[in-house]
Amino acid sequence: MGIHEPDSGFILGDMVRASGSLLRTGDFMNPRIETEIAFRIGRHLAGPADLSDVRAAVAEVFLAFEVLDISYTDWNITLIDSIADNAACARVVLGSPVPFDPAADLGAEQITACVNGHPVATGEGRDILGDPLKALVWLTHRLPTLGTTLHPGDIVLAGSVHASIPLTVGMDIQATSTHLPAVHVRVL
Template sequence: MTPLTTRPVGLTIENAYRIQAAAIARRTAGGARVVGHKVGATSRAMQEQMGVDEPDSGVLMGDMVLHSGSELVRSDLMAPRVEAEIAFQLGNDLRGPGLTLEAVKAAVSQVCLAIEVIDTRFTSWRIALADSIADNASCARAVIGPMVPHDPAWDLAAEQLILSIDGRTVASGKGRAVLGDPFRPLVWLADRLSRVESSRTLRAGDLVLAGAVHASIPLNAGVTVRVLSPHLPPVHLRVT
């Protein structure tokens, strides 16, 4: 499919989010359930890989979220890639703008490692930021590791995530790779939602992916993907 931004009419960021919202509304009307959000392009590595200079966000639906050890059929997707991330579950609502990191940290109840599988309906990943946004920030699946209670004593900015495929390390990065602190994408997201509609909030129970700590890696069939870190339980995905 040809990227929307290459067509004569073009595509603004604002209209891309409107397209995303319309697609989500159609899915929820059909019975799908919103369970959270993803923030993408939060690390310099991902921004350079995509050729963008700002984050984006998408919506997580219940049928997109898998538990660690799940199996994914590669042929169900088009051009999937994988990323290692930190994910959070909120214990309290968060409403922007103007949130502090301290307020965000206080609202987080649980934390885990995650494997995000991104995908695109556009040819060969030759996309602009607006194309990704319209395509729900390219989110296909989120594989969630065991949740653990958020311990304020942990320095998640220093947490080193290691992504391996069939036991071979293929990428790594620290939590601070995403906007300087893995909690900062939640500040960004709450602010973006408030600009769209003043009553929009991040809600207690929401799952939020903070973004990849490294550039994304192509995903092939017949492999096992794992993410490890020093303080969080590992997460893995089998691909057939």
């Protein structure tokens, strides 16, 4: 998308759906979907933090889909456009959480996204800044500039492990990984 640095948005309660949910393309303007590794924060995490602080603060980890949507006519956007559009985040579909093991190597997590039973994208955890936990470290440096921090229960998407896929009617999308439970969504 021409954005070569991290950005962030906010996940609001009405944006979150459970795995197995139905999405309607009519609710979006120009939707795309990505598979991500996500975290639920277990204790307050003020920034700036380092990897050991982040590992100690994460309670759960899971696969998630981020449904991207923008209010622009095409996906030729800049970083400023993305930030103005809440990092293009429109919905989040959460897989089943598992307790986070601080010793786990999430960078080695192999992830495959399938549409209607056919693999369409693959990636691994290290495709997210070399280690998906580094996205949390980055966020702990960014949030204080916005006057906030991470709190228990907050959900953080670390970033996509593959290029976004256009979301169209009739898609049945499932992502699987080496150790995390699958996440699934159908599109009407």
